[in-house]
Amino acid sequence: MSEVTSTAAVAxxxxxxxxxxxxxxxxxxxxIDVARERQRHMAGRSGFFARLYDGFTGQGDQHQAEINASLxxxxxxxxxxxxxxxxxxxxxxxxxxxxxxxxxxxxLDLARVVDYSIETRRTLNLLSERLDERCDLLSRExxxxxxxxxxxxxxDAVFGKWGAGRFNGLSLSGRCYAALEELRWGAFGDWCRAAxxxxxxxxxxxxxxxxxxxxxxDASLAHGERVATRERxxxxxAANVFWSDGEDAVRYLGDWADSQTTPFSYAVSQMPxxxxxxxxRLGSAQRMTEGMIxxxxxxxxx
Numbered sequence: 001m002s003e004v005t006s007t008a009a010v011a012x013x014x015x016x017x018x019x020x021x022x023x024x025x026x027x028x029x030x031x032i033d034v035a036r037e038r039q040r041h042m043a044g045r046s047g048f049f050a051r052l053y054d055g056f057t058g059q060g061d062q063h064q065a066e067i068n069a070s071l072x073x074x075x076x077x078x079x080x081x082x083x084x085x086x087x088x089x090x091x092x093x094x095x096x097x098x099x100x101x102x103x104x105x106x107x108l109d110l111a112r113v114v115d116y117s118i119e120t121r122r123t124l125n126l127l128s129e130r131l132d133e134r135c136d137l138l139s140r141e142x143x144x145x146x147x148x149x150x151x152x153x154x155x156d157a158v159f160g161k162w163g164a165g166r167f168n169g170l171s172l173s174g175r176c177y178a179a180l181e182e183l184r185w186g187a188f189g190d191w192c193r194a195a196x197x198x199x200x201x202x203x204x205x206x207x208x209x210x211x212x213x214x215x216x217x218d219a220s221l222a223h224g225e226r227v228a229t230r231e232r233x234x235x236x237x238a239a240n241v242f243w244s245d246g247e248d249a250v251r252y253l254g255d256w257a258d259s260q261t262t263p264f265s266y267a268v269s270q271m272p273x274x275x276x277x278x279x280x281r282l283g284s285a286q287r288m289t290e291g292m293i294x295x296x297x298x299x300x301x302x
Contacts (some may be wrong), residue, residue: 010055013245016166017178019185020249022095024052025085029102032078048252056089057081076120083127093138093190100131151191151203158182159210169243172219173233173268173288174250176211180296181253183207192297208286208293215285226282229275233288234268247271257295264291 014020027049082099090096107124158179161167167175183189188207192200216223219232227233236242254269256262263276268288280287 007055009245010051013249014055016161016246017182017249017253019092019182019253020052021056021089022092022185023253024049024056025082025090026095026098026102028053028085029082029099032075032082032102032106048248052252056085076123079120079123079127083123083130086127086131092185092187093135094185094193096131096134096138100128100135103128103131147187147191147194148203150187154187155183155207155210158186158188159214162214167246169237169241169246170250171234171236171247171268172215173292174247175218176215176289177254177265177268177292177296178246178250179211180292181250184296189297204293204297208290211289211293212285215289219285221285224284224286226280226284226287229267229279229281229283229288233283234271262295262298264288265295268292 082103086096086099090099103124107128110121110124161182162175162179167178170178188203192203195203215221216225219227221227236247250269251271254265257266257269259266259272259276263278266272267275267279275281279291
């Protein structure tokens with residue numbers, strides 16, 4: 001795939017799955033390794049992460065060659081990119097808070113390593129100060145506006161996208177998972193992490209009801225009807241509508257899932273050869289939906 005084609009494909013998938021840039025910036029930040037004086041943001045990551053990296057950074061552009069070259073030589077280049085990427089891509093409180101925590105960790109690592117330049121330390125301190133400002137700004141915004149209203153608007157927008165067929169190139173359950181990740185990384189997810197137990201549970205039940213209705217409609221199922229998980233819920237759509245980039249994106253978004261602790265999210269996003277034991281072989285829209293919601297919106301989930 002040519003650089004232009006790859007960049008266009010990344011832009012297209014990010015128009016539908018708008019949470020991808022948020023997760024990418026967090027993964028990029030988590031990949032900077034001060035202690036070993038090298039960058040791990042490319043190593044050990046999926047091919048889809050590499051495609052996002054090329055698309056977001058414009059790696060092949062001649063006018064960025066010097067900065068890109070520095071990525072292979074020092075942490076400073078990676079910090080420069082992190083500053084630019086966090087400003088241009090990270091919008092949600094969830095993403096900024098995670099990048100902020102990683103930068104604070106890098107500052108502690110750097111304090112234990114003596115052979116870093118004053119400029120590198122200065123770059124890291126400036127980045128930390130800027131993230132402090134953005135976190136404070138977001139906190140004031142959260143206090144000023146009605147968070148629940150913003151969460152409802154976000155919920156409506158995501159279900160409007162799903163109902164309009166924007167996820168139709170994914171499997172039936174993949175559509176639901178894509179919608180949940182969109183919600184987790186945006187205003188709805190921010191509100192759920194801040195809300196109290198009873199009110200949070202009511203909102204998640206409302207989310208489950210809407211998702212069950214949409215899933216049943218997509219699958220043409222009656223209430224409570226069960227169908228084969230692998231042959232129906234996880235089956236790819238017809239070749240003329242199958243969205244391969246979307247499937248790669250869902251797999252990337254779900255790379256946190258585990259077959260033991262989060263079996264529904266793992267099965268839907270990673271498409272393993274063998275289904276986890278806790279995923280039913282015959283599942284209803286309610287069982288599949290509630291299973292994913294309980295995992296994606298765990299209070300301890302990242």
